[in-house]
Amino acid sequence: MKRYLFPLLLAGLTFFCGYQTAYGWGQDGHRVTAEIAERNLTPKALAAIREILGDETLAEISTWADEIRSDGTWDFAKPWHYISINDEESWDDYERVPEEEGDILVILNRLEAFLRDTESDTFTLSGVAKRSSSSLKAGNEKEVTRREVLAFYVHFIGDLHQPLHVGRREDQGGNRIRVEWFGEEETLHRVWDEDLIESLNLSYTEFATFLNRLSDEDKDLAAAGSYLDWAKEAKEVRAQIYDFGPQRSSYYLNVVEPPTLSYDYRSKTLPIIRDRLQKGGLRLAALLNDIFS
Numbered sequence: 001m002k003r004y005l006f007p008l009l010l011a012g013l014t015f016f017c018g019y020q021t022a023y024g025w026g027q028d029g030h031r032v033t034a035e036i037a038e039r040n041l042t043p044k045a046l047a048a049i050r051e052i053l054g055d056e057t058l059a060e061i062s063t064w065a066d067e068i069r070s071d072g073t074w075d076f077a078k079p080w081h082y083i084s085i086n087d088e089e090s091w092d093d094y095e096r097v098p099e100e101e102g103d104i105l106v107i108l109n110r111l112e113a114f115l116r117d118t119e120s121d122t123f124t125l126s127g128v129a130k131r132s133s134s135s136l137k138a139g140n141e142k143e144v145t146r147r148e149v150l151a152f153y154v155h156f157i158g159d160l161h162q163p164l165h166v167g168r169r170e171d172q173g174g175n176r177i178r179v180e181w182f183g184e185e186e187t188l189h190r191v192w193d194e195d196l197i198e199s200l201n202l203s204y205t206e207f208a209t210f211l212n213r214l215s216d217e218d219k220d221l222a223a224a225g226s227y228l229d230w231a232k233e234a235k236e237v238r239a240q241i242y243d244f245g246p247q248r249s250s251y252y253l254n255v256v257e258p259p260t261l262s263y264d265y266r267s268k269t270l271p272i273i274r275d276r277l278q279k280g281g282l283r284l285a286a287l288l289n290d291i292f293s
Helices: 002-021 027-039 043-053 064-070 072-081 104-116 146-160 188-198 204-211 216-222 227-241 263-291
Strands: 122-126 141-145 178-181 184-187
Touching: 027 146, 027 188, 027 204, 027 263, 043 146, 043 263, 064 072, 064 146, 072 104, 072 141, 072 146, 104 146, 104 227, 104 263, 122 146, 141 146, 146 227, 146 263, 178 188, 184 188, 188 263, 204 263, 216 263, 227 263
Parallel strands: none
Antiparallel strands: 122 141, 178 184
16 A cells, blocks of 8 residues: 555645746756856946856856755745746736735846845845745745845746746646656656757757857847746747647646657757747846846
């Protein structure tokens, strides 16, 4: 009997944690975004960021917001990595989370406002801790430094450009969609966070170099828009992510055969990955240049 209880318990925990277990781009994706941004900073913005970070680069701090997710005292920050909106929902009437809990759009505005405030060195971040590790005390707020605020900001701009972080509510951004990726069972979310990028076998600096080859005019065009515009853009891309051809998608409890994804899916979706990472990096650069102007 015990043999069967552990898998059932694990499945239950996965179901309960849901979207909160999702990570935005894996480490390479976040570093590509940050590296592109740093290469497009003005001298003034770069100098201001050096005052905050010292010798650290934007790529180095870009993954910090994921690294702290195992610390229960940061549980209140977990909803900030994404926003949930179903296909049929319009942006005029989608179900916003409460202001005190926040989502990726709410927190980006909060972080930007602090980064523009040249008078304050620390900032109180607060939210709602929905669950916590049994071994760690959960908190609802933390006093943070400018470095931590900048690290969150860099990370969340990256998350906003991962289309499954502007995800369907019913499948928790692809976390409840099982797929077979080159013979290995994964979630659709994991494929988009990490597997597609890793399949290119590039370092994050190499990938950033390939994506940074645009004219100044094209870079300005790519960087245009607001946080909400970019969320809308990510939602528009989602239909292509769920296009498994004639295969059925394996929603929820995997009652149908998981779709098999390999070279065809990879070939079709890599241009989307490149576009999302490139625009994320250029937009982050434009924002930081304006903030520190």
